[in-house]
Amino acid sequence: MMFLLIMAMSVLLPTASFAAETTTLGVNGTTGSEESASTPIPDSFGRDTPRHTVQGFIKALGENDYLLASNYLNLSKSDNPTTVVRQFKQALDAGGRFQPDLQISNTPEGNLTDQLPPNQENVGVINVGETSVPLVLGRVLSKQGEQYWQFSSETLSSVPEVIENTEPTLVSRYTVDSLEGKKLFGYQMADLVAVLTMIVSSFVFTYILVWLLYHLLRIAYPRVRGVPLPLPNKVILPLSVVIMALILSEVMVYAGVSVTLREPVNRFADIASWLALTWLLLRVIDAIFTRAVNLSYKKNYTERVSILGLLRKVVKALLLIFAVIVIFGNLGFDLTTGIAALGVGGLALALGAQKTIENLVGSVVVVADSPVRIGDYCKFGTYEGTVIDIGIRSSRVRTLTRTIVTVPNGDFSSMQIENFTSRDMFRFFHQLYIKRTADIDVVFKMVKDLDEFLNEHYLTNQEWNQVHILELRQDCYVIQLQAYINANNVMEFYDKQNVVLVDILTQVKKYDVEHALPTQQLIVNQTDVASSKANSEQKSDNDESASNASKDDDMANRTDGSAQHARDDMDKKQDKHHDDAHNIDLDKDHRASKDKKTAASPDATATKKQHGIKALREKGRALKKRKFKHTKRKFGLSIWNQP
Numbered sequence: 001m002m003f004l005l006i007m008a009m010s011v012l013l014p015t016a017s018f019a020a021e022t023t024t025l026g027v028n029g030t031t032g033s034e035e036s037a038s039t040p041i042p043d044s045f046g047r048d049t050p051r052h053t054v055q056g057f058i059k060a061l062g063e064n065d066y067l068l069a070s071n072y073l074n075l076s077k078s079d080n081p082t083t084v085v086r087q088f089k090q091a092l093d094a095g096g097r098f099q100p101d102l103q104i105s106n107t108p109e110g111n112l113t114d115q116l117p118p119n120q121e122n123v124g125v126i127n128v129g130e131t132s133v134p135l136v137l138g139r140v141l142s143k144q145g146e147q148y149w150q151f152s153s154e155t156l157s158s159v160p161e162v163i164e165n166t167e168p169t170l171v172s173r174y175t176v177d178s179l180e181g182k183k184l185f186g187y188q189m190a191d192l193v194a195v196l197t198m199i200v201s202s203f204v205f206t207y208i209l210v211w212l213l214y215h216l217l218r219i220a221y222p223r224v225r226g227v228p229l230p231l232p233n234k235v236i237l238p239l240s241v242v243i244m245a246l247i248l249s250e251v252m253v254y255a256g257v258s259v260t261l262r263e264p265v266n267r268f269a270d271i272a273s274w275l276a277l278t279w280l281l282l283r284v285i286d287a288i289f290t291r292a293v294n295l296s297y298k299k300n301y302t303e304r305v306s307i308l309g310l311l312r313k314v315v316k317a318l319l320l321i322f323a324v325i326v327i328f329g330n331l332g333f334d335l336t337t338g339i340a341a342l343g344v345g346g347l348a349l350a351l352g353a354q355k356t357i358e359n360l361v362g363s364v365v366v367v368a369d370s371p372v373r374i375g376d377y378c379k380f381g382t383y384e385g386t387v388i389d390i391g392i393r394s395s396r397v398r399t400l401t402r403t404i405v406t407v408p409n410g411d412f413s414s415m416q417i418e419n420f421t422s423r424d425m426f427r428f429f430h431q432l433y434i435k436r437t438a439d440i441d442v443v444f445k446m447v448k449d450l451d452e453f454l455n456e457h458y459l460t461n462q463e464w465n466q467v468h469i470l471e472l473r474q475d476c477y478v479i480q481l482q483a484y485i486n487a488n489n490v491m492e493f494y495d496k497q498n499v500v501l502v503d504i505l506t507q508v509k510k511y512d513v514e515h516a517l518p519t520q521q522l523i524v525n526q527t528d529v530a531s532s533k534a535n536s537e538q539k540s541d542n543d544e545s546a547s548n549a550s551k552d553d554d555m556a557n558r559t560d561g562s563a564q565h566a567r568d569d570m571d572k573k574q575d576k577h578h579d580d581a582h583n584i585d586l587d588k589d590h591r592a593s594k595d596k597k598t599a600a601s602p603d604a605t606a607t608k609k610q611h612g613i614k615a616l617r618e619k620g621r622a623l624k625k626r627k628f629k630h631t632k633r634k635f636g637l638s639i640w641n642q643p
Contacts, residue, residue: 004015011433015363016062018218022184022476036109038162038596043148045071045148046059047148047150048106048108048147048148048149049106049149050104050105050106050110050121050123050137050149051101051104051105051106052102053072053137053150054098054104054123054137054596055071055101055149056100057069057072057073057151058259058260060072061085061089061260062187062261064083066085066086067081067082069085070082070084070085071150072151073085073088073141073150073152074138074151074152074153075154075158076153080566085158086157086371087160087163088156088159089141089258089259089260090163090166091126091128091133091159091162091166092126092259093126093258093259094126094128094162094163094254094256095126095127095253096125096126096253096259097126097127097249097253098123098124098135098266099122099123099268099444100257100261100270102326102327102329103356104121104123105121108147110137110139110149110613116136118136119138119139120136120139120152121136121137121139122134122135122137123135123136123137126162128166128630129165130165130453131161131162131165132316133155133158133159133161133162134155135151135155136152136154137149137152138150138151138153138225149382154181156533158407160614170366178506183590184634186401187258187260187261188258188261191257191258191261194255195257195265197642198251198252198257201434202251203241204400206240206241206243206244206247207240209238209240210236210239210243211236211240212241214231214233214236217229228457229285230287232283233287235280235283235284237279237281238276239276239278239280240276241273241276241279242273242276242277243273244272245270245276248265248269249262249265249266249269252265252266253357269558272325272463274323275323275327276320276451277323278320278323281319282316283315285312285315286312289308289309289311289312291303291307292304293308296308297374298428300374300375301373304367306363306390306391306392307363307364307367307390307392310360310392311361311364311513315409315454321639322600327442339603355410356393357409358410359394359408359410360392360393360408360414361407361410362408362409362414363391363392363393363395363409363413364474365409365413366390366409366412366413367390369413370522371417371419372387372390372421373387373390374387375387375388375421376419376420376422377419377421378397378417378418378419378421378519379414379417379418380397380407380415380416380417380418383405384400385397385398388404391409392409393408394406394407394408394409394412394581395407395409395412401421403481420490425461425463425484425485425486425487426483426484426486426497427484427485428481428482428485428500429458429481429482429485430445430480430481430501431479431480431481432475432504433477433478433515433516434480435475435477435514435515435516436473436475436477436516437514438512438513438514442512442513443469443477443511443513445511446507446508446511446513447467447468449507450479450504451466451467451468453503453507453509454466454467454481454483454500455483455621457483457564459496459499459500460485460500461484461485461486464482464484465482465483465484466480466481466483466484467479467480467481467482468480470514475516476516481504483500485497549642576579603620
């Protein structure tokens with residue numbers, strides 16, 4: 001039903017708009033208004049271009065207006081217009097084939113690249129038996145200054161020879177008598193029935209043929225390639241329509257269908273073939289991109305999936321736009337203005353969405369160039385992290401702080417990206433620090449042996465293994481070790497690096513050397529310590545005298561004898577504590593010797609402990625009466641590090 005509807009539209013739809021109504025037959029008409037000398041005068045019959053000439057002639061034949069059709073033929077004064085048109089139509093019905101409308105030039109100058117004179121244009125051919133006559137148009141200049149195209153006199157002079165070789169057509173021989181002379185929509189009923197029969201029969205034949213070929217290929221392809229056939233069975237119907245449209249034109253010529261019906265049907269067949277071809281290509285595009293997506297998932301190229309989806313939509317959109325242009329061109333519409341407007345609109349859209357298009361192009365570049373893939377650890381700009389997604393507009397990276405950075409693909413594709421995951425091996429690079437007290441011969445022998453050991457280690461490769469003395473410092477020798485280790489990821493490298501380091505340190509133990517470790521040295525100035533101690537003792541005596549004076553003033557206020565007795569007891573205790581305080585030994589060596597002597601027997605230890613507790617109690621009582629201030633010692637320090 002869709003095909004029949006399109007055919008009816010193509011038959012009934014006017015193929016071109018002509019310049020004016022035809023009022024006089026056989027004589028070229030002129031326009032009523034005056035035109036400037038530089039502008040060509042339009043033809044009253046619409047013969048300005050070769051395409052309009054062919055379309056106007058076929059339309060006149062379909063209306064059985066032979067006098068109007070004679071205006072499209074370059075006749076001499078002695079020719080009978082009606083007779084010549086009838087003979088020309090008979091020759092076209094027998095074997096005439098016009099080129100598709102889109103292949104016929106639609107410019108007043110014609111096709112200047114067809115290797116014909118500029119005033120001639122080839123629009124088809126008549127093949128009857130072994131006779132072949134080209135259908136050539138000639139450009140004519142009238143006395144009124146009009147330039148138009150007509151079928152050339154050379155073509156018309158060959159028509160009688162073609163008619164002599166014609167035979168009765170299949171349509172004329174097998175037409176039912178009841179259909180003779182009847183018309184529908186201006187066409188013979190016999191021709192309409194014949195065309196419908198050919199369309200249905202050719203479609204059924206091609207569908208069965210394509211179905212058989214597809215299933216044979218589906219059986220043979222896996223045996224040859226070892227994989228299933230990638231094309232789905234949905235391609236059978238559109239492929240059948242394409243083949244049917246290609247053979248329908250030849251079938252109608254062979255059957256002898258009238259040229260007046262054959263040309264609209266050919267136009268319908270062209271439209272149907274383009275629709276079917278577009279349908280077929282859409283199926284093929286789906287199959288190709290589906291296979292590409294499956295391969296991307298299989299090879300873990302998941303970042304390509306979104307780009308493939310975008311490309312699939314873009315390709316389908318371009319294909320549909322092209323198909324619409326061709327179909328409307330076959331229907332007779334002039335799409336020059338529409339295409340120009342489409343180009344201007346596309347340019348404006350591109351300028352308005354410049355950043356978006358830049359990101360789309362950047363995403364294609366990132367996927368095509370593949371500097372990074374999903375799961376790769378990379379460094380770009382001031383960020384570094386793991387790529388978790390490459391989308392159509394932007395890419396996302398998870399940083400070391402577990403945040404997600406979103407980078408537009410336009411910027412991401414122009415950055416300098418360092419991919420750590422693409423490393424084929426990892427660098428082992430460390431240094432040893434040996435004290436300068438070691439013998440230089442021993443150090444040199446150790447370096448030589450370590451170089452050989454690192455070169456022959458089972459975890460290193462032969463890329464670059466070297467051990468050498470890098471630097472001579474005042475306190476140590478700096479020995480540099482370098483090698484490359486094969487590893488799939490950084491965790492595996494760290495495990496192997498631990499093994500290599502332990503093996504190297506084990507080898508270093510075999511030599512009479514010491515590692516230079518960081519140390520600190522503290523120097524105390526004894527003169528400053530003694531001076532500080534004397535100053536603090538003098539200050540303490542002054543504080544003690546002031547404290548005793550204040551206490552004597554308080555005791556003087558008491559008037560009873562008990563107060564005087566208490567003051568005497570206080571003076572005795574004060575003298576005793578003063579003696580005990582002066583008996584404290586500050587010498588560390590003397591106190592250490594006393595500790596050794598008391599540690600000789602358990603009883604001495606217990607006695608020492610009791611005396612110590614008693615001394616602490618007495619000291620606490622004395623501190624209540626006296627104020628001691630701790631000596632602040634000033635130290636002279638000199639600190640340095642020895643690596």
